[in-house]
Amino acid sequence: MTPITFLLALRRRAWIPLLVAAIATLAIGAITLRTKASFTATAIVIAKNPQNATDRPLSFPEVATSNTVAIRALSAAHVEEPVDRFEASLSVVSGKSDIYQVAIRDLDPARATALANAVATEATAYYQELAGGDTVSIQATIDQDRADLNKRYLDASKALLAFDQDHPQAAGAKGADPALGAQRLALQLAQQAAANAVLNFEAGITQGKLGQITTIRNFEAHVLDRAAPIRSGGASWPRVAYAGGLGLVLGMVLVFLLEYFRRSINRPEDAEAYLGAPVVGVIPRVTAAAIRRSAGAP
């Protein structure tokens, strides 16, 4: 079949692609109109995980899709929804890096955005929490410990000074009461111990805490990009137009197949179209008897 014969056949059977295109357009149009639009909000999160960790103690996608995070996120976003339905709308996609996409699909764009941001925030917090706490809480612990030690030293010093004021004769005087002297030595020892504790804290315990902070930072997690809703599905006129175009092409393919496998030539136009040569004569189907009758013979 040559292109010209195909074009001629297409002109003769133009109703086929038009019909298929119309059906496809109507069908997709109806489906599109009946389908509600949904929105996908995606937040971007970085959640570090040391590559040299052999046992991979934490996996951010597992943490992000846990029930704990779901409950926390629903609470933070002030959304009342069953956890299982919420988790069905949640997806966490990871690439080769430590960057993850936390996506929520929902019919309400505001709710999708709020939930995606809540999941991102709660998942990063829970991830660090599981890794051993965050640096802020550790610093707070250090500050509290330091304050406690300082208070202990001050209390010991105050107790010693108060004893000396009450018992001035007990401080280094010969012939003083031995009991008072022993009591003062005990207070001195407590003050010295408190001072040593402060010094040891600053020199030793702080170093250990900083080491812990370094470890925790290996599992650092942050929200890189806040979520924004993106429309998907619903009424889409370009999609309807594509369906119409596809229907047109399918109809043309149908015409081609019909013409290619056609097994009958009944009209001169068909013969010219299919065989590419002019019809110079058309002889009717007739019997000898019919000719005789036509000629008036008995």
Added chain:
Amino acid sequence: MPRDTSVVLTGATLQTPFAEAYRGLRANVNFTAIGTGVRAILVTSGASGEGKSTTVANLAILLAHAGRRVIVVDADFRRPRLHQLFTTNGHGPHAPGVDGFWHRTEEDSPRIGLAGLIAGTATFAEVAAAVEGFDNMWLIPAGAIPSNPSELLGSPQMHGLVLGLCDRADVVLLDSPPCALYADAVALTEATDGVLYVLKSGPVGVVNHVRILRQLRQGKARLLGIVMNQADAGASARYGGYHGGAPVA
């Protein structure tokens, strides 16, 4: 008795719409072929039973009626039929046309004919027989069937023979075997100027016909067109329907 739609025009049927359909064919052949210098016209088809021989006979009759000198050559060595359709002064007792059609037999085939002419064992005067009722139409029957028809028809002798026949007549019409079965027709395209392709209306293998026509176009002869045979009334109506008027040429 099987029903047969193959019919040859006679004096009694020349004014029928059936004859008018052939007049349309004659007019187109005059215009596209004879008017442009095409003298030797091969009539062939894809399969057997399409109506080649009937087309050759009726076209020849109408061309002769129009005053053309016509030589009809039965180059169908596989199943020669033209000697059955024509009554000639030199070959047999047949009545012309429809009336005598049913009474003819294969045994009537002449012993000498085209094969002898190509081989040089017979002369034109010995082989060609004037068709009864015409003084400007001759028939060259197939004659004895050779063992190598394709080679014979594609030979330079055949080419020279056709050229010689063209000198004796205005139109030389050659009947041939179906192309799908034999290569004879394709071989004959080297010796002829134009080809008429007879196609019976109805269920056909379009792809096969396209292939055959492509083969025919590769020869020297020009494809003059398609003769659509046994078309239904609707198709033929636009070309002068069966029930319309029929002026005589």
